[in-house]
Amino acid sequence: MLTDTSNNIKITRATESEIPVIEAILLDAVGWLNEAGQPLWAASVVKWDAISTFYQPSDFYIAYKDGIPSGCMAIVDYDPFFWPNVKKGESLFIHKLAVMKSARKTGVADALMEFFINKGTETGVKTLRLDAPAFRSKLLAFYERHGFKCVGTKTLKGERHTAFYILTLSNNILAQNKSSWNAIADSFFGVTALPLYGCLCPTEDDLHLFPNLSGRRILDIGCGSGHSLKWCADNGAGELWGLDMSDAQIKNAGDFLNESGCAPKLFCSPMERNPGLPLNYFDVVYSVYAIGWTVDLQETFNLISSYLKPGGVFIFSWDHPFLHCVDAADEKLIFSGSYYEAEPFTFCKGENRQNVRRGKKDGSYTVPEEGVPMTLYNRRLCDYINALSSAGFAAERVVEETDKDTLEREAEFSSAYYAPFKAKHFPMSIVIKARKL
Ligand SMILES: C[S@@+](CC[C@H](N)C(=O)[O-])C[C@H]1O[C@@H](n2cnc3c(N)ncnc32)[C@H](O)[C@@H]1O
Numbered sequence: 001m002l003t004d005t006s007n008n009i010k011i012t013r014a015t016e017s018e019i020p021v022i023e024a025i026l027l028d029a030v031g032w033l034n035e036a037g038q039p040l041w042a043a044s045v046v047k048w049d050a051i052s053t054f055y056q057p058s059d060f061y062i063a064y065k066d067g068i069p070s071g072c073m074a075i076v077d078y079d080p081f082f083w084p085n086v087k088k089g090e091s092l093f094i095h096k097l098a099v100m101k102s103a104r105k106t107g108v109a110d111a112l113m114e115f116f117i118n119k120g121t122e123t124g125v126k127t128l129r130l131d132a133p134a135f136r137s138k139l140l141a142f143y144e145r146h147g148f149k150c151v152g153t154k155t156l157k158g159e160r161h162t163a164f165y166i167l168t169l170s171n172n173i174l175a176q177n178k179s180s181w182n183a184i185a186d187s188f189f190g191v192t193a194l195p196l197y198g199c200l201c202p203t204e205d206d207l208h209l210f211p212n213l214s215g216r217r218i219l220d221i222g223c224g225s226g227h228s229l230k231w232c233a234d235n236g237a238g239e240l241w242g243l244d245m246s247d248a249q250i251k252n253a254g255d256f257l258n259e260s261g262c263a264p265k266l267f268c269s270p271m272e273r274n275p276g277l278p279l280n281y282f283d284v285v286y287s288v289y290a291i292g293w294t295v296d297l298q299e300t301f302n303l304i305s306s307y308l309k310p311g312g313v314f315i316f317s318w319d320h321p322f323l324h325c326v327d328a329a330d331e332k333l334i335f336s337g338s339y340y341e342a343e344p345f346t347f348c349k350g351e352n353r354q355n356v357r358r359g360k361k362d363g364s365y366t367v368p369e370e371g372v373p374m375t376l377y378n379r380r381l382c383d384y385i386n387a388l389s390s391a392g393f394a395a396e397r398v399v400e401e402t403d404k405d406t407l408e409r410e411a412e413f414s415s416a417y418y419a420p421f422k423a424k425h426f427p428m429s430i431v432i433k434a435r436k437l
Pocket residue numbers: 174177181188189190191192193194221222223224225226227228243244245246249269270271272287288289290293294295
């Protein structure tokens with residue numbers, strides 16, 4: 001139950017006995033929308049006979065303002081008609097959001113949306129979803145005001161032009177990823193660390209992106225087990241600072257670096273927040289295969305920019321954005337995904353991310369049932385470059401290369417996510433060096 005005391009609104013889950021209340025609210029909404037020349041549903045569609053084909057009474061929530069039924073909505077955890085690729089329980093969906101004419105502009109609609117968002121947070125789902133007629137600009141603006149983002153439009157059966165909206169619950173994603181990184185920290189001990197930048201790509205020994213580190217103040221974002229910081233120490237760095245949101249990684253990094261005779265300053269925090277790092281302080285900030293985990297790229301780059309001195313350098317590596325679009329089948333590489341796909345997707349470490357991301361050939365999705373689920377976003381190259389630019393950086397070098405050894409060797413056909421066969425045709429990783437202006 002939600003109580004909005006300032007507006008005297010109470011929202012409760014509907015019971016069987018409240019079916020007439022739901023019907024009355026929906027019919028009232030049909031009436032005033034028709035009067036306003038903005039028809040949405042036919043009266044026959046909102047009669048309980050019709051509604052009960054899709055919903056139980058307990059799917060509905062009713063808003064009472066000053067004790068009077070004023071609005072309602074249905075919340076379900078499965079919507080195969082509008083979102084066929086989203087497995088039951090992965091997301092929550094809202095339908096039949098309606099407000100009585102007498103309750104317009106009284107805060108009821110806002111209270112219902114707030115309730116929906118709180119419910120998503122409590123349930124732990126990573127996204128909330130809804131669909132709406134694409135031509136209803138006021139309604140779409142209302143959803144956008146509550147943080148929903150349009151992820152596409154489609155003309156469905158009956159020529160209904162429908163807009164699809166998602167709200168990402170970033171804190172739920174961070175909580176899930178943190179717990180999963182804690183579970184697998186030990187198996188990532190020293191796996192992705194400088195001078196390596198990533199998979200089958202040139203190393204720092206080939207690229208020479210770092211300035212002379214002698215006496216410099218260095219910050220590692222997503223420092224993992226601390227092996228990259230050790231590399232910085234070996235190259236003369238003056239101060240070693242690291243940030244990672246996994247307590248297990250921070251513990252491993254602390255133990256490893258202290259045993260190696262280093263005295264790092266380590267922070268257990270998501271990169272989307274400043275846990276107390278000094279501003280305008282660092283000469284170099286870098287991140288080896290961690291930036292892509294951020295739930296807020298722009299905020300992360302803004303923070304990194306704020307930590308750097310003017311003229312300071314930021315270097316990071318991550319999967320090349322093509323990687324999630326290319327499948328390998330029948331000895332061929334096929335550009336079968338969409339470079340534009342920006343929805344967060346959940347996978348288990350070890351699974352082939354392409355299958356997870358786009359659904360398998362039979363249309364089903366591989367959703368983690370065991371192991372360590374993690375949620376990621378696909379981003380385009382322009383997303384990184386534009387976010388850098390907005391954060392006050394100039395990109396100095398973008399590396400899209402496969403290492404020489406892989407290019408020169410024979411490679412057998414393989415559909416593995418990171419495969420030499422693929423790397424001979426396009427880079428598996430990108431490395432970007434930028435400078436704070
Ligand atoms: C592939 S590992 C990188 C390992 C590291 N570069 C090394 O040298 O060992 C990714 C790291 O990012 C961390 N991470 C994931 N999401 C994060 C977030 N939102 N904020 C901070 N760290 C995050 C994980 O805990 C993990 O240690």
